[in-house]
Every structure is written in C-alpha cells, then in structure tokens.
Amino acid sequence: MIGLRCARLFDGDTMHHGRRTVVLDGGRIVGVGATDAPVVDLGDVTLMPGLVDAHTHLAFAPGSDIVGDMTSLPREVVLERMREHAGQALRAGITTVRDLGDRDYLAVELRDGSSALPEILAAGPPITTPGGHCWFLGGEVPADRSALADAVAERVARGVDVIKVMATGGSITPGSAAHESQYDFSQLSAIVEAAHSAGLPVTAHAHGGSGIRDAVRAGVDGIEHGTFLTADGAEPDWSTIRELIAARVYVGVTAGRLLTDAPPPPRVLAARAFLPEMQRSGALLVCSSDAGIISYKPHYCLPFGLTDFQQFTELSPAAVLTSVTRLAADSCSVGSRKGRIAPGYDADLLAVHGDPSQDLAVLRDVAAVYRAGVPVELG
Ligand SMILES: [Zn+2]
Numbered sequence: 015m016i017g018l019r020c021a022r023l024f025d026g027d028t029m030h031h032g033r034r035t036v037v038l039d040g041g042r043i044v045g046v047g048a049t050d051a052p053v054v055d056l057g058d059v060t061l062m063p064g065l066v067d068a069h070t071h072l073a074f075a076p077g078s079d080i081v082g083d084m085t086s087l088p089r090e091v092v093l094e095r096m097r098e099h100a101g102q103a104l105r106a107g108i109t110t111v112r113d114l115g116d117r118d119y120l121a122v123e124l125r126d127g128s129s130a131l132p133e134i135l136a137a138g139p140p141i142t143t144p145g146g147h148c149w150f151l152g153g154e155v156p157a158d159r160s161a162l163a164d165a166v167a168e169r170v171a172r173g174v175d176v177i178k179v180m181a182t183g184g185s186i187t188p189g190s191a192a193h194e195s196q197y198d199f200s201q202l203s204a205i206v207e208a209a210h211s212a213g214l215p216v217t218a219h220a221h222g223g224s225g226i227r228d229a230v231r232a233g234v235d236g237i238e239h240g241t242f243l244t245a246d247g248a249e250p251d252w253s254t255i256r257e258l259i260a261a262r263v264y265v266g267v268t269a270g271r272l273l274t275d276a277p278p279p280p281r282v283l284a285a286r287a288f289l290p291e292m293q294r295s296g297a298l299l300v301c302s303s304d305a306g307i308i309s310y311k312p313h314y315c316l317p318f319g320l321t322d323f324q325q326f327t328e329l330s331p332a333a334v335l336t337s338v339t340r341l342a343a344d345s346c347s348v349g350s351r352k353g354r355i356a357p358g359y360d361a362d363l364l365a366v367h368g369d370p371s372q373d374l375a376v377l378r379d380v381a382a383v384y385r386a387g388v389p390v391e392l393g
Contacts, residue, residue, distance in 0.1 A: 015039045015051035018384070020061035022369055026340035026354035029060075029332055029371040036061060038361040041386035045357045056365050059381045062335065063353050064109025064132075064362035066342035067303050067316045069238055069266050072096035072124070072134075073116045074306030076313075080186060084117050084150045093120050099306065099313040100124065100131045105392050106314035107383050108132055109362035110353075112302075112346045114178045114217065114238065115140045117151050122173050132385065133362065135346055137178035138169050140219065141205065143196045147184035147219065157197055159204035166208035176347070177209040179234075181218040182225035186307050193222035193243040202232035215347050217266070227254040236264040236300075236345055241285035248284035250292075259296045264345035269323040270303025270316035290328040299327060300345045301337045317377040324374055332371045361387035 017035040023046065024030070035053055037044040073092050074080050083092075096116070103111050112135040113121035121136035128134060139153030141162065146154065155165040166177055181197055183190035197205075202218065209216045210233070217236035218229035221243040229237060237258065242250045258265065267289065278286075293299050301323045305313040316338065324334045343353025351360050363384040368376030383390040 015044070015049065016387075017049040017051050017053035018061060018363070019053050019055045020365060021058045022060040023355060024060055024062035024332075024335055024371065025356065026063050027336055029369075036355060036363070038384075038387045041361055041388075043355060043357060043359045043361050046355065056382055059365040059367055060369055061355070061363060061365045062370070063339040063343075063355055063359075064364045064383065064385070065107050065316055065338045066110040066112075066346060066353055067103060067108045067270065067305065068112045068300050068342045068345050069114050069268055069302035069304050070103070070111045070313060071115050071304070071306035072099045072111065072113050072121055072313065076306055076311055077309030080307070081150045081188070089118055089120065092117060093124060096120060096124050097131065100128070100134065102312065102314045103305070104132045104383065104385060104390055105380075106317060107364035107366070107377070107380050108314070108316055109364070109383065109385050110135065110343065110346065110348065112176065113137060114176075115148055115151055119172050119174070130385070130390070133348075133352065133360070135175040135348065137176050138172055138174045140178040140180050141165050142180040145189070146196045147180040147182070147187045147190045149187065157201050159201060162197075162201055162204045163208040166205055166212070170212045170214065174214065177205060177214055177216045179205050179216065179218050181220040181229045182222045184219060184221065193245055195222060195225040195228065197228075199228040199231055202228050202234070206233040223249065223251045223254065227251060230254055230258045230261060230263055233261075234263060236266055238266040239268060240265040242288070243281060243285060247281055248287070250288040255292055255295070255297065262298060264298045264300050264341075265292070266300050266302045266345070267323065267327070268304035269301050270305065270311065270319040271322070272310045272312065272315050272318050273322065274310050286326040289326060293327050293329055298341060298345070299329070299337060300342045301334065302342065320374040320377060331374050334374055335370055
C-alpha cells in the first residue's frame with residue numbers, strides 16, 4: 015500500500031481543492047483519505063486519472079509516407095515503432111490508448127506483450143472497402159453482408175477490443191473522398207449485429223452526413239470525426255445529430271495536435287462551427303488525437319490540443335478534463351476501471367503542476383505519471 019498526497023484532485027468529473035491522499039494497493043485505487051501506509055507527497059500538483067486517447071494509430075510515424083511504410087516495412091520494425099510511440103504517450107500522461115487501425119493485428123500483439131506501456135485497446139485492421147480508406151492496413155472487405163460478418167468474426171477470433179469500420183472515405187488515402195460513403199446502412203448493420211452479438215463495440219470513421227446517418231441508424235457505439243463534410247465544406251444534419259444524442263453515441267473529435275501557427279483549413283473550421291450547439295444539446299464529445307497521421311500529431315499530442323478543443327466546443331475546462339478521462343474511458347468500454355479516481359479503479363494517474371480546471375495548458379507540465387500503481391520514468 016502507498017498513499018499519494020496532492021494539493022488538488024480531479025476525480026474524472028469534479029475538481030476538489032485542498033490536500034488529499036489517494037491510496038493505492040496492487041495497481042488499484044483503494045480510496046481517498048487517511049492511511050497508515052507510507053505517503054509520497056507530490057507537492058503542489060493536481061492528481062487526476064491518466065488521460066485516455068480514444069483514437070490513435072501507433073503504427074504510423076508522424077510526417078512519414080504512411081502508405082509506403084505500411085505496405086513495405088517488416089513487422090518487427092513496425093512493432094518496435096509502435097512500442098516507442100506508446101512509450102511517448104505514457105510519458106505525456108496518456109495511460110490508455112485505443113489503436114483504431116494497425117497492420118497485421120500488431121496492436122493486439124503489443125497489448126498482450128506489454129509491460130511499462132499504456133493500456134492498449136486494439137481494433138486491428140479497420141474494415142474498409144477494396145481500395146477504400148486505409149486499404150493499405152489490410153482490412154479490405156467487399157460491400158457484402160456475409161463477407162462483413164466474416165470480417166468481424168475474424169477480428170473477434172484475433173482478440174480485438176473494438177471493431178473499427180471506415181463508413182466513409184478519408185483524407186490520408188490517395189483517391190478517397192472523405193464525404194462519400196463506403197458502406198450502406200444494411201452493410202453497416204451487418205457489422206454492428208455481428209460485433210454486438212460477440213460483445214464488442216463498433217466505432218465508425220465517418221465524415222460525410224450520409225455515412226454518419228447510416229452508421230448511427232445501424233447502431234454503432236461511436237462515430238470518429240463526425241465532421242459532416244461535404245465536397246467543399248461541412249453541413250450538419252440536425253436530425254442525425256438528435257438521433258445520435260438520443261442513442262448516446264460517442265463522437266470522437268480528433269482535436270489532439272501540436273499547436274502550429276498555420277490556421278486550420280476552411281473545411282475544418284466549418285466542421286467545428288456546430289460543435290458548441292452539439293455539446294449544449296447533449297452530444298458526448300470525446301477529445302482524441304488520431305495520432306500518427308500527420309507531422310503535427312505525434313503520439314503525445316493529446317494534451318496539446320485541449321485548449322483549442324475547449325475554445326471551439328465552448329466546453330468548460332473541467333468538462334474537457336472529463337472528456338479525456340471519464341468520458342473517453344466510457345467510450346472505450348473501459349469506464350468501469352479507467353478514467354476515474356475511485357475505489358477499485360486502476361491506479362493509472364497523472365499529476366500536473368498547476369490547476370488544469372483553470373488552465374488546460376498545465377496538462378503539458380507533467381509532474382508524475384503512474385501506470386497500474388507504478389511510477390513511470392519520465393526521462
Ligand atoms: Zn484514425
């Protein structure tokens with residue numbers, strides 16, 4: 015047993031001011047309060063649940079030729095790169111990552127062999143149409159219900175944690191149009207039925223309005239991006255948004271990024287314009303990163319995008335903290351053991367200097383990280 019004393023505590027939903035001691039035992043949180051166990055005084059820090067990045071690609075090296083790498087690099091090279099990226103995330107306080115697209119189920123392999131890494135949740139190769147978005151990860155499946163059910167079964171047999179489907183095209187794949195659908199409602203339904211009957215959630219990459227609508231109606235658990243892109247802008251479909259709010263579908267807003275001087279392109283700004291109204295209407299906005307896909311999204315970038323995310327969603331700083339801890343854990347189906355400081359929860363913890371409920375930028379000022387109760391070497 016050990017106690018960690020802090021000046022402030024964020025429990026996943028609420029900021030508590032005043033000194034507190036979080037008691038850990040065997041990788042779990044036992045409680046908050048007095049203890050006879052030895053106490054480590056972390057000083058003037060805020061102790062909070064470790065961040066959960068609900069959308070990463072550990073196999074992608076930021077700024078690299080993704081298609082070239084994924085079609086040519088030997089598996090050992092990719093696996094070593096993934097281990098390095100996972101370590102970068104952990105040292106930034108990201109104690110859980112959900113890999114939403116790897117090659118050869120390497121994230122499953124890394125998950126099962128991991129020690130001193132973040133908790134890894136893996137999708138394996140995303141299900142996509144032949145030649146479709148991220149075809150180069152090896153998950154091409156024809157637009158056919160029985161083939162899609164077989165593809166889900168293969169992923170279940172490989173031990174994935176979530177099924178990822180590319181409901182629409184995407185920007186990083188040459189020749190793919192992000193606003194165009196890849197699978198229709200019936201085909202997406204076949205995926206959801208097969209996954210849910212195996213007890214797995216489904217999250218759908220979806221940019222275009224018809225792809226988002228079909229995925230929500232098919233019963234997916236999450237929508238990645240949810241930008242409502244059109245050929246030249248973005249146009250929200252409020253009837254679909256009302257449906258996804260009613261069905262409590264998580265929306266992964268992949269805003270994690272290093273802040274650069276370059277202003278976001280107009281299409282991205284258009285896709286952010288309706289987020290304040292979405293969150294005020296009750297949409298569950300999870301801030302994640304899509305780390306790896308571009309140079310300014312290294313695998314530690316999640317905390318860097320949060321001030322930006324807070325501004326364009328008009329959430330409070332505390333609600334943003336919830337978005338990257340408790341809500342993100344819920345969205346990854348690990349909300350019963352991750353994302354909160356509460357008895358029985360995994361002792362995955364982040365201590366930062368300052369008060370992130372006043373200024374989210376202090377999340378980049380890491381004082382300590384604990385993974386399963388073990389302090390992480392910050393290097
Ligand atoms: Zn992605």
